[in-house]
Amino acid sequence: MMAPNYHSLMPHNGQPGHESTRGVLRSTYRRTTGNEPGRFEVTVELIGEQLAPGDLLGMCTGNAIRPAEASTAIEVESLATRLTLRPEPPDLIEGTNRWTIPDLLPLWPATHANDGPVSAWIERGDGTTITLEVVPAELDPAEPPPDRPASTGPTSRPASNLLPRPMTMTSEGTIRTRTAVHIAADPTGRWPAVAALAGRLGVDVATGDTTLNLHVAVDPDLGDGRYDLSIDGATARLVASSPRAATHGMITLAQLVAGGVPERVRISDSPQYDHRGLSVDLARRWFEPAVVERLIDLAAWRRLSHLQLHLTDDEAWRIPVDAFPALAEVGGTRGHGLAIGPLCGSSAAPYGRAYTRHEIARWVAQAEGLAVEVVPEIDIPGHCYAALVAVPELRDPDDTGGVRSVQGFNDNVLIPGPATTRFLQEAFGSLADLFPNSSVLHLGGDEVPPGAWTKSPLAAEYGRRHNVEPGPQMAGYLIADAAQAIADAGRGWAGWQEVAEFSNAIEPSYVVAWTSRAAIGQMLDRGHRVIASPADAYYLDMAVDDRWTTPGHSWAGSTPMAATSDLDLAGYRDTAGSLLGGQAAIWGEHISSLEALDELLLPRLDAVAEALWTGKTAGRANDISNRSHYHPTVLRQASLAAEGTHR
Numbered sequence: 245m246m247a248p249n250y251h252s253l254m255p256h257n258g259q260p261g262h263e264s265t266r267g268v269l270r271s272t273y274r275r276t277t278g279n280e281p282g283r284f285e286v287t288v289e290l291i292g293e294q295l296a297p298g299d300l301l302g303m304c305t306g307n308a309i310r311p312a313e314a315s316t317a318i319e320v321e322s323l324a325t326r327l328t329l330r331p332e333p334p335d336l337i338e339g340t341n342r343w344t345i346p347d348l349l350p351l352w353p354a355t356h357a358n359d360g361p362v363s364a365w366i367e368r369g370d371g372t373t374i375t376l377e378v379v380p381a382e383l384d385p386a387e388p389p390p391d392r393p394a395s396t397g398p399t400s401r402p403a404s405n406l407l408p409r410p411m412t413m414t415s416e417g418t419i420r421t422r423t424a425v426h427i428a429a430d431p432t433g434r435w436p437a438v439a440a441l442a443g444r445l446g447v448d449v450a451t452g453d454t455t456l457n458l459h460v461a462v463d464p465d466l467g468d469g470r471y472d473l474s475i476d477g478a479t480a481r482l483v484a485s486s487p488r489a490a491t492h493g494m495i496t497l498a499q500l501v502a503g504g505v506p507e508r509v510r511i512s513d514s515p516q517y518d519h520r521g522l523s524v525d526l527a528r529r530w531f532e533p534a535v536v537e538r539l540i541d542l543a544a545w546r547r548l549s550h551l552q553l554h555l556t557d558d559e560a561w562r563i564p565v566d567a568f569p570a571l572a573e574v575g576g577t578r579g580h581g582l583a584i585g586p587l588c589g590s591s592a593a594p595y596g597r598a599y600t601r602h603e604i605a606r607w608v609a610q611a612e613g614l615a616v617e618v619v620p621e622i623d624i625p626g627h628c629y630a631a632l633v634a635v636p637e638l639r640d641p642d643d644t645g646g647v648r649s650v651q652g653f654n655d656n657v658l659i660p661g662p663a664t665t666r667f668l669q670e671a672f673g674s675l676a677d678l679f680p681n682s683s684v685l686h687l688g689g690d691e692v693p694p695g696a697w698t699k700s701p702l703a704a705e706y707g708r709r710h711n712v713e714p715g716p717q718m719a720g721y722l723i724a725d726a727a728q729a730i731a732d733a734g735r736g737w738a739g740w741q742e743v744a745e746f747s748n749a750i751e752p753s754y755v756v757a758w759t760s761r762a763a764i765g766q767m768l769d770r771g772h773r774v775i776a777s778p779a780d781a782y783y784l785d786m787a788v789d790d791r792w793t794t795p796g797h798s799w800a801g802s803t804p805m806a807a808t809s810d811l812d813l814a815g816y817r818d819t820a821g822s823l824l825g826g827q828a829a830i831w832g833e834h835i836s837s838l839e840a841l842d843e844l845l846l847p848r849l850d851a852v853a854e855a856l857w858t859g860k861t862a863g864r865a866n867d868i869s870n871r872s873h874y875h876p877t878v879l880r881q882a883s884l885a886a887e888g889t890h891r
């Protein structure tokens with residue numbers, strides 16, 4: 245089977261198609277001592293043409309940066325991670341093709357190259373733009389090379405590659421490398437979806453030198469989530485407590501085929517936690533729908549149970565809502581001259597779009613067939629810059645707040661009132677329609693900027709009518725409206741941990757503890773059902789180490805494999821059984837390519853999958869990393885990796 249060419253599925257800066265790259269931007273970062281941010285120096289060089297008076301430089305950086313007073317540039321405009329500069333003095337760049345700008349200050353110290361410029365363009369006086377190729381920022385002085393080169397393969401061959409490891413397994417006899425699975429009996433009808441999954445991941449379960457006849461049976465008495473798989477010569481028997489558990493058993497069988505099927509196998513298996521999730525940010529970056537399909541496959545292959553899709557944020561709105569077509573049309577695409585300008589690594593050219601109904605329906609069907617529940621998220625009441633630009637009537641034109649979110653967006657909150665209530669009903673109603681199989685819809689609720697709603701006349705009026713002080717507690721009213729809209733659609737609601745600040749007539753299905761490991765215990769103590777997604781262990785957008793060239797965030801520290809694999813959920817006091825499980829999260833700010841996505845996602849996602857399925861953690865980092873090499877990533881097929889097993 246041919247590996248799909250995922251390389252073509254991600255737009256790269258500097259080659260967006262409708263403008264050719266006619267210049268390059270290089271930058272260096274010098275650290276200062278202590279906690280003071282250092283300085284970036286940026287040099288723009290046009291190729292084959294001169295800079296002209298009136299030219300502006302636009303760029304997106306990982307960390308927000310601003311020019312110091314002594315620089316050769318003055319800020320014309322900025323928003324979050326976007327900065328537009330003009331030369332100072334204005335004639336500085338006349339008659340030259342180079343412009344060097346020293347003394348650009350990041351708002352906090354840069355730790356990785358991707359904190360610096362990641363996209364850039366020149367805006368000309370006539371309204372046209374020149375897209376610049378951006379060379380990753382260099383550190384000056386350069387970092388010494390690493391002590392040992394990064395490992396490129398497994399350090400030892402694991403006895404079994406299965407991932408996650410089943411709870412109990414014994415095997416013996418010769419290993420058969422090319423096995424075809426033939427269905428003798430399958431009342432669940434689940435095998436075709438699993439066989440198709442294996443095929444997409446490069447594992448051939450349909451042809452081979454030997455045939456395995458698979459008999460499937462369902463026995464609800466087996467207990468929650470359990471399946472038993474036995475192989476004896478040419479016969480495989482799978483007894484599962486439910487069709488979902490049967491799917492898990494079939495995926496285990498497909499993994500056995502990928503790595504080689506022993507003559508005799510006994511597996512008895514069930515998950516420790518019901519919620520084994522991955523959350524993906526589809527707003528900050530644009531991923532082709534096929535990349536999302538691949539992520540569904542990768543999650544299913546690791547027997548994850550949930551895939552959360554973060555579909556809206558300040559930077560984009562990615563789903564159709566009939567009553568507000570502008571959300572998708574305006575909120576889905578950003579670019580120079582559009583209502584939403586370049587942000588978060590995109591350049592001057594139009595970037596991204598909303599997903600279509602048809603694309604979303606494909607994800608829903610695919611996930612359903614593979615026992616993965618999709619948890620779609622619309623993030624309110626903060627993180628709403630894109631929605632507010634697309635639907636200006638949701639703003640308060642007289643709001644003088646100027647309140648800034650952590651990510652640098654001003655007044656990015658919904659204003660409570662009748663227009664917003666209708667908006668929430670329509671938006672969450674559409675979300676429910678788009679994801680008919682999702683039992684829980686996620687309403688976000690995170691990171692409302694302090695000071696929100698204190699300077700808005702409309703919020704004040706709402707406050708008078710509802711007897712609430714204009715200020716942070718208004719988030720609770722907006723969350724309640726959204727929760728009601730979700731309940732009206734017959735679904736449960738979930739939110740980030742901030743929603744626990746507000747009492748709500750409708751209990752959340754769960755809250756996601758995210759700021760730190762400590763938050764997990766705090767949310768349990770408050771009596772909530774909790775999903776553990778602590779940034780210092782399960783946020784896979786955190787860089788794996790402190791090296792300058794390593795991609796990722798560092799606000800929760802760097803998170804090496806062991807930090808992820810050692811998180812022991814059994815260590816939390818949970819007498820009520822309220823800790824439903826955990827969730828890895830990959831935020832999009834630093835996902836500049838599918839290579840970066842792979843580098844951040846794996847093998848740490850495997851550590852999360854293993855811990856949540858088995859409940860076993862500490863000291864497993866090496867073992868999991870070794871096994872991980874045999875499993876598919878976004879860009880790597882499982883079968884190619886498995887060939888290495890039988891050299």
Ligand code: TNX
Pocket residue numbers: 690691740758783785797831832833
């Ligand atoms: C915090 S997690 C956020 C996201 C960022 C992420 C980056 C959460 C509820 N809010 O908006 O993308 O950190 O790590």
